Amino acid sequence: MRLSRIIKHRIRSLFRRTKVEDELRRELSLHLEQLTSEYAASGLSKPEARMAARRVFGSMDLAEEQCRETRRVHFLEDLVKDVAYSLRLLKNSRGFTLTALLSLALGIGVNTAIFTLIDAALLRSLPFREPDHLVYVWETRPQMDFAQMEASYPDFEDWIRQNEVFAGLAGYNATNLTVTGAGNPLRISGTRVTSNFFSILGVEPWLGRDFRPEEEYSSQVVILDQGFWQTEFGGSAEILGKSLRLNGIPHTIIGVLPAGFHFALNTSQVWLPLDASPDDMSRRSFHWVKPIGRLAASTSMARAQAEMSAIAARLAREHPETNAGVGIHLVSLREQVVGKIEPVMLVLLGAVILVLLITCANLANLLLARASTREREFAIRTALGAGHGRLVRQLFTEAIILSVLGGAAALVLSGWGLDLLLAYMKGTPLSNIFYLQHVPIDSRVLGFNLALTLITALVFGLAPAWHSTRVTPANSLREGARTSQGHRTKRLRQCLVVSEVAFTLVLLIGTGLIIKSLRHLLDVNPGFNASDLISMRLSLPAKDYARNTQIISFYDELHRRAASIPGVQSAAVIDELPLKEGDGRTVHLSVAGRPEPPPGNEQESVARTAWPSYFETMRIPLRAGRFFQEQDNAQAPGVVVLSQTLARRLFPEENPVGRSIILTFNRSLWRVIGVAADVKMADLEKTVRPALYTCGLQDPSRSANLVLRTALNVDTVADQIRAQVRSLDPELPVYAVRSMDEVINNNASIFVRRLVAFLLSTFGILSLVLATIGIYGVINYTVAQRTREFGIRVALGAGRGEIIRLVLEQGLWLCVAGVSLGLAAAAALTRTMTNLLFGVSPMDPGTFIAITGIVTAVAALASYLPARRAAALNPIVALHSE
């Protein structure tokens, strides 16, 4: 009640100003009239009475002002005036405004963009019900080369039966499928899941229904991803019950997933029942199920881990031949999804914060320079009665307006930047991690942007505001006055420039370290010659290629035709290329003729199936024996080529060629015919894993890569191969056509560093430019201030060199101070990026020295230009300059 009256009253004071003012005047003049008539009644003449009344009444203006003050709406009135005035000022100095807006837009923009990424990747919870309760379950074999692995199906089943810590355990496995029927055959990715997969995640189909338990095996049903449904079926609601041909087999569509669903560990267009073969389900040594679990209510991760470790120990006792030494390791699903990207994002966050600080310092510098030219304006306003508070508010209003405009521009800029970044990441291993199918500029990002904008305004607005409070009108108004003012401002501007140099140095050193790591990584020999190699992938459907002879003859024919294309030097076929993510297939083995190792202690090795001419095409050197040849076919005894590391492990003292090995899973015997040089299988970073190759003519695989050594253009080759494949099998898609260079560049270890290097160097160069402008500005300002001094020096006989040295010295002092601070900060901060470095220490002296050199050179250049101008001064002109 009272509140509403107060608000009404204030609104009236604010918006009915003329009326309120008019009433005030009437009220006061009524009082004055009464006073006058009282004096008149006491016997004074009319003019005398009026005089007396006026004397008693005092100043009408003052009375009005005192009443006005009680209204407490000055603040708003002044604000409107300040805003209008600031806008006018900004419009009048266009150069300044544009520079300031541009740097603000960049500074705030990169922060907003990186925040959006961090928000999407790290801050947002996974889009599932109670995502904190979801865990990923690894089987581990700590004493072996391959520490973490998928679960075997019998183990997975035993966990489900024996555990009491999970509300449920689901399993999945990635697969690739060919869609035929409409138009060209299409290659898509799918996930095979247990029937409880979606209910464990807490996701319900948006259309149709979930899988039923009885559908887990040998039923042809499929659930579609929302995006796939939209693009392939135009979002038609009558899709349920329709048929989709996958790998040549019709599947009934039973559901469509909701639009927001995104399973980052395996993005898929279609979801199918697990449908494992009896063999896959019974072999305890075959690790292929990826398990995720939902913790039971009020069960902690630690308790779940303890119970699962106990189960693992029990299984190891019961099945020593397969499970000895096998443990279980639980990781939160979130960690599994974003764990690797977290340190990268934090480094980027650090970098953009530095950029913002540099932007602030630079703007404060700009505003200070402007403030000294506006000194007279402030002096006049102070002389006319403006309080310091009023001036400071005016300056902050200007800063906030600049910031808000800059922040708005930053929002647009960050949107573009993100689009570019996402386009850059498309198709790379990173794109799955981010929940960024569409850039979500939402309320959180807007809030962040706004907060940043205001903080920025506060930070860079502080300097000129502080400056303005020191203005003394008497000094500043005097023509050509030189006050201590200039000196103090100079100090502040020097501090700002020093910090700019320091921040820039930190950014550039970080950039240098990353670039050096990237170079070291690219210098790593992958074990084969990656230039002029093109690869593409094919997958033969089991329906049409049931027998090995069919697979062998298809690839034999294809590789023969590919090799005969003019311009192709050689062609080969292999099941998995090196440097794809992960190790791929692995096997356990032992040496024939030796006592069998205790269960669980067999040698593990990456396993590949290579057709003859693979090693020659990849240019993998031969170390001993020979490579595969045409005669190593199905009729001949099984042969195998070992990698150098595996050969050394198994036969440290002997010649491996001619010896035999036994693969543990099917007890098959293979004779070693040769040893190949090591190849980096998973990525360039990790140590080489032992590997063995079987011959494609004896142990074929339906999915395989065709590799061509050719200098031809990727698209030309792809078209020719597609034509050949079509003539062999019109329903077969050719996909993942890439040059080997592209495969390497898209390898996560390279790609992440390339991305960080690209962003850091952009930020680093940006800040170097800003710092250079800062140094130049300050030195220029000092030169202008010392013009008369230089004139005197020259008049007294100082040479050009001496003047240049004087100015240069000043710039270099700033630089030395900034560089020392920056080196100290860099030494403390680069440790945070250890994860990203490769073959470089975080304190790499080469990088530190080189970057220091670059920054010093740039600083010297930035102070040389004003120095040269100072030296060119005519002493007569200089002495008359003030």
Place this chain on the structure above:
Amino acid sequence: MPKPSDLLQGTLDLLILRIIAREPLHGWAIAKRIEKLSCEVLSVGQGSLYPALHRLEQQGWISAEWKDSNLGRSAKYYSLTREGRKQLDKELQTWDRLSSAVCLVLENA
């Protein structure tokens, strides 16, 4: 012109509230009423009266209305609002406590 001390200012607010509690009055009449009731001891200049009136109005204790007056033209009449009446009671109690306390000190010192 020296600013009125806090005590004086608070007291003036109390006097205004008390006087218009009986009937709505305009500024001139309030000043005259204070003078008369205090036997010419207290004289309130416009410099403190009108700011005080406007502040009380701003705070919602009193409301104003333009009405025809006995002075031959319309004047701004101030009256107590409901909350103003409560505020007056509160201030009267405070005043009682304060003045008796001051008296105690003066008598026993």
